[in-house]
Amino acid sequence: MPNVQSHISPSPEAQAVTLPADSVDSLATAVPGHEPRFATSFPDSSGNSLTIVRPHCAPVMTEPQSTITATPRHISPLSDNGSMLLVLAVIFISTVSYRKGYKYVADFFHNITSVRERTNLFEDHTVKETQIMTALTANTCIFEAILLYIAFGHFFPSATPAATPVTGFVFALSALTGLYHIAMLALCWLLGFIFSDKASTGLWLDGVKASSSMLGVLLAPITFAILIFPSFTSTGLFLAISLYFLARLIVIYKAFRIFFNNLQSSLYFILYLCSVEIVPVILSLAGAMNLCRILQVGL
Secondary structure, X not given: OOOHHHHOOOOHHHHHHOOOOOHHHHHHHOOOOOOOOOOOOOOOEOOOXXXXXXXXXXXXXXXXXOOOOOOOOOOOHHHOHHHHHHHHHXXXXXXXXXXXXXXXXXXXXXXXXXXXXXXXXXXOOOHHHHHHHHHHHHHHHXXXXXXXXXXXXXXXXXXXXXXXXXXXXXXXXXXXXXXXXXXXXXXXXXXXXHHOOHHHHHHHHHHHXXXXXXXXXXXXXXXXXXXXXXHHHHHHHHHHHHHHHHHHXXXXXXXXXXXXXXXOHHHHXXXXXXXXXXXXXXXXXXXXXXXXXXXXXXX
């Protein structure tokens, strides 16, 4: 039987893939018929709209063409929880006390202007009226403290950042203004005790207390207007200072009507103006500014 396998010829496909023994080495050393398009990496532009940037060529930061200055944060007692809690507390106490001591509020104008002596001068001030008077005076002290804090920031805008929070400023300045009003009452009582009688001193003290109480009621809307509208600061501070001097002029006018009886009383009146109306105010303002500076840099 003839050998069948010897007569079978390989197919064309088989012939195409048939390689010599050293074909592996030949492929490894063969030179390609054309150069590769991207030998090392893709170029920056691959021929379309997509731009490929190599990581080592990417910019770290791009500066904008026009820089905009950041707006500094405006620190105000309006955004301070402690200050607003103190304001709401004194307003609440004043409102509750008004229901029982409304007679004191109704007699504001009489206590400020009247110089008529009454036999029951020291008997018609009840505990309820003393409570509303104390609450309104505390209201005055707190609003004066907030205005002093605003004035410090307004007149010294280049001061260093505060080391004490706004609550610390308001509490410290409130204590200072409270001491100022107590010292004023003590000075008035001392001068009346030395140079006048008990009834006249009582009339004078009524005017001092009433003016201090009413001042806080008038300062409240100005203070809130400054806190809500910072552009109103200059005008608001001017109005607040004017109201303070108006309140003191009313007290001076009543003292003049009570104690100025003859030309010889002018010496006592000048002494009163220097010891009560000029020196304490200057010392208190200087103390408030120094206290703000101390709190500004930290205790």
